[in-house]
Amino acid sequence: MASTASRPGRVAKLPPRERILDAAEELFQSEGILRVGVQAIAERAETTKAAIYRHFETKDALVAEWLRIVAADYQAAFDRVGTEHPGRPREQILGLARFIADGLPTLSHRGCPFINSLAELPDRSHPARQVIEQHKARQTRRLVALCAEAGLDDPEQVAAEITFVLEGAQVSKQNGSIDRVGERMMTIVESIVDRRRAPGR
Amino acid sequence: MASTASRPGRVAKLPPRERILDAAEELFQSEGILRVGVQAIAERAETTKAAIYRHFETKDALVAEWLRIVAADYQAAFDRVGTEHPGRPREQILGLARFIADGLPTLSHRGCPFINSLAELPDRSHPARQVIEQHKARQTRRLVALCAEAGLDDPEQVAAEITFVLEGAQVSKQNGSIDRVGERMMTIVESIVDRRRAPGR
DNA sequence: CTCGCACGATACCGATCGGTATCGTGCGGG
DNA sequence: CCCGCACGATACCGATCGGTATCGTGCGAG
Numbered sequence: 001m002a003s004t005a006s007r008p009g010r011v012a013k014l015p016p017r018e019r020i021l022d023a024a025e026e027l028f029q030s031e032g033i034l035r036v037g038v039q040a041i042a043e044r045a046e047t048t049k050a051a052i053y054r055h056f057e058t059k060d061a062l063v064a065e066w067l068r069i070v071a072a073d074y075q076a077a078f079d080r081v082g083t084e085h086p087g088r089p090r091e092q093i094l095g096l097a098r099f100i101a102d103g104l105p106t107l108s109h110r111g112c113p114f115i116n117s118l119a120e121l122p123d124r125s126h127p128a129r130q131v132i133e134q135h136k137a138r139q140t141r142r143l144v145a146l147c148a149e150a151g152l153d154d155p156e157q158v159a160a161e162i163t164f165v166l167e168g169a170q171v172s173k174q175n176g177s178i179d180r181v182g183e184r185m186m187t188i189v190e191s192i193v194d195r196r197r198a199p200g201r
Numbered sequence: 202m203a204s205t206a207s208r209p210g211r212v213a214k215l216p217p218r219e220r221i222l223d224a225a226e227e228l229f230q231s232e233g234i235l236r237v238g239v240q241a242i243a244e245r246a247e248t249t250k251a252a253i254y255r256h257f258e259t260k261d262a263l264v265a266e267w268l269r270i271v272a273a274d275y276q277a278a279f280d281r282v283g284t285e286h287p288g289r290p291r292e293q294i295l296g297l298a299r300f301i302a303d304g305l306p307t308l309s310h311r312g313c314p315f316i317n318s319l320a321e322l323p324d325r326s327h328p329a330r331q332v333i334e335q336h337k338a339r340q341t342r343r344l345v346a347l348c349a350e351a352g353l354d355d356p357e358q359v360a361a362e363i364t365f366v367l368e369g370a371q372v373s374k375q376n377g378s379i380d381r382v383g384e385r386m387m388t389i390v391e392s393i394v395d396r397r398r399a400p401g402r
Numbered sequence: 403c404t405c406g407c408a409c410g411a412t413a414c415c416g417a418t419c420g421g422t423a424t425c426g427t428g429c430g431g432g
Numbered sequence: 433c434c435c436g437c438a439c440g441a442t443a444c445c446g447a448t449c450g451g452t453a454t455c456g457t458g459c460g461a462g
Contacts (some may be wrong), residue, residue, distance in 0.1 A: 016439075032323050034235045038420060048440055049421080059420065110323060115372055119320035120312060122233050134229030152247035159372070160385045167372040171316055177337035177364070184361045217409075238449065250451080260450065374428055405455090405462085410453080419448070425441080 006065065017055045019045040024066050029110055033063055033120045063117070064127040070113050071135035078142060089150035090193050093143070097189040100166055101182035104173050111174035115167065139163075150193065161192055218256045225267050230311055234264055234321045263326040264318070271314050272336035279343060290351035291394050294344070294363065298390040300400040301367055302383035305374050312375035316368065340364075351394065362393055 013019070023045035027036040039058055042049045056062040072183070081095030114132050121128055143162060145157035169185040172178045202373035214220070224246035228237040239260055243250045257263040268352045282296030311317065315333050322329055344363060370386040 031323060032235075033295055034233075034321070035323065042299060048442085050441080053421065053440065054438075085338070102419070109325065111320065114361065115316065116320035118372075118375055119312065119317035120233060120235070122231065122236065124310065125354030133378070138374045140378045157385060157388065160379050160382075161366070161389050163379060164369030164386065164389065165362070165365045165371065168367065171319075171368040171372060172364055174319055175315070175334060177334070177341045178361050181361075184352070184358060185365065187358065188362050190366065195269045239451080249412085250408065251411080254451065255408075409457085415452075417449080422445075424443085427439085
């Protein structure tokens, strides 16, 4: 037993790169990108700055990699609702909304990583910006396709409306100005998706 | 001529405190709070760090004061649409939406100051956080009152929906995933405000 | 006229930032 | 068996951070 596992001191310790990404995830999400130093990440990952710079060229590259993972998780959730409700675009849209609504309590007082990162990284040349913009663009494309498939007329407009509601709900959750955000958000998305349908076929 | 004006070198120079707040406004909005140092603010305000700390206890206090001004501007706009359309809550809501839609191109690639500041200031004890939360809470209260006055049923829910759309539109404008954001936003708000009305009265 | 004080300039403080260099050590693959 | 290399630890780098202290100067109010 414990043959291949490199003698974990107490619990199985992941390889340094994973630990670094996990630590970065937690710290970036809870305290923000700019307020978290590389040293702090190293300590939480139970490693050192040197090790971090062995795996990532710069801090910016680490930030970009973190967001790439978050984006991949979102896309995976999108895929999952697709396979769970094949051929049922309405349920897929609601599933996506549900996924975000369920995440609201977890994000708690800190909001959506993409929205926050955009605020923290004003310069468009930052590597993480490209990750965010590509993710958002892809998300929009998929949502438009779903709206079209659902027979909603003006799919771009409906997709925009849904996007506004999802993003706005996350922001409102963060600043605490509205109660029962997830519940309200789901109600709105349901009403949008059930509202209008194109007459033809 | 030029009797009371303290001999302006070229153009009328505002008093230091105003120049500092103007400089902070521009820099915070375009580059973010954390990325802008006090020294940079002093240079753009054509003064020095010492002068800044003569007028503001800390940088955090300056940030809070800046947001207080921005919030006051928003409230003033809210008041203005109220006086422009007295007794016409529907037009007041649309006027508020129009105010935000018109501001979208100005905010350009940087988004709403409140949303961005929330992302940059995670700790709830920060003085600026209270300014933001009070502003948002007041904004929500006024919007709920307007929705009720407009005869819309479930005013809290409708106000929440409008809030989500307004906030989400600003975020989407920032990340560029959706085109014609202002136009789409106005269309949505109009449809919300014209949708349901309470049967009574 | 003169005094006080806000002002602008400058230098400085300790802390922390992102990033690099240099060690010794211990595990895994040839 | 043994060698290479990733690892962890530590010290260090220049730059910049928020904030303070100390000047001289010049304008406005008494």
